Amino acid sequence: MRGALGFLTPLGGASVPAPRTVRWFPVVGLLVGVAVGGIWRGAEELWPPALAAALAVVADLALTGMLHLDGLVDSADGLLPHLERQRRLDVMTEPTVGAFGVVVAAGVLLLRWTALASMGADVWLVAGLWMLSRTLMVTVLTSVPYARDTGLASAFRGAGGGVVTVVGVIVAGSVVGAGVGLPAFAVVVAAWVAGGAVVALAWRRLGGFTGDVVGAAGVVAETVGLVVAAAKW
Secondary structure (H helix, E strand, O other): OOOHHHHHHHOOOOOOOOOHHHHHHHHHHEEEEEEEEHHHHHHHOOOOOHHHHHHHHHHHHHHHHHHHHHHHHHHHHHHOOOOOOHHHHHHHHHOOHHHHHHHHHHHHHHHHHHHOOOOOOOHHHHHHHHHHHHHHHHHHHHHHHOOOOOOOHHHHHHOOHHHHOOOOOOOHHHHHHHHOOOOOOHHHHHHOOOOHHHHHHHHHOOEEEEEHHHHHHHHHHHHHHHHHHHHOO
16 A cells, blocks of 8 residues: 555555565545545535636645656657657657647646536546556556566556456446446546556557656546537536
């Protein structure tokens, strides 16, 4: 648990990635989601919905150390332009940010803020989606080829993720359902498909995933889930 917390957030201290760590990813996602949702709920008691939503977005960035957003930016810069495979991988390791990364990050943050601002604060929705996104990460880490010869995320290879995936999806879906009711099925499916699409694109263009792709898939899954939940059901 501490290892997963240290890997996915600035909390828990430094940790060495290990295959057994991934089983705790959904739990960490649930905890981060409860915290973000709680901040959203509390802020809505004090400020207008737009500001409360902005505080929730900022809280998420702080609690994740912007790790997943950084993965989204690097993935956009590496996957979206017309480049050769090795050049894509090189771009994703560069410290600079390109136009694709800036535009995608701005668009995703805008969608997250707008979706939250258009709904009443719902701790269960956020907790469930954040748990689902980390469950997706487990699925990718344990079942998709790694695109590099070595790397930080390669340490999780060999972990059995089947049971974690099944349990994580069921629990996350139930938690989302506690918040939005019947639309939960559409929210969960849309989130999972959207995150999976990011991984599929990486698989096609890189031959597998990287740590950045895992983070990007999680952020996209959460964002699409929020957008679907904000629909006029």
